[in-house]
Amino acid sequence: MPKGVLCTVANCTFWGEGNKCNADSILIDLDKHASENYDSEFAKELHQEIAEESSATCCHTFRPKR
Numbered sequence: 660m661p662k663g664v665l666c667t668v669a670n671c672t673f674w675g676e677g678n679k680c681n682a683d684s685i686l687i688d689l690d691k692h693a694s695e696n697y698d699s700e701f702a703k704e705l706h707q708e709i710a711e712e713s714s715a716t717c718c719h720t721f722r723p724k725r
Contacts, residue, residue, distance in 0.1 A: 689715055 664680035666673070673682035688695065689708055710716050 687716060690717055691715075693717070 664682075664685055665678050666680040667678055668674060669678075671680075673680050675681040689710055692706075
């Protein structure tokens with residue numbers, strides 16, 4: 660299993676060689692909030708919601724807690 664966060668978006672500021680994410684922190688949200696305008700420091704108060712399945716997020720490693 661690879662260590663770290665992998666990313667396929669090569670035009671991201673934090674993208675690194677080998678598809679590695681070099682960001683200091685990661686924000687994962689539900690797809691329905693894709694148009695939210697979070698700044699780079701995530702200063703906006705974040706909401707908490709429940710994702711019923713992986714396809715509701717853009718996080719391919721998401722697995723619901725049981």
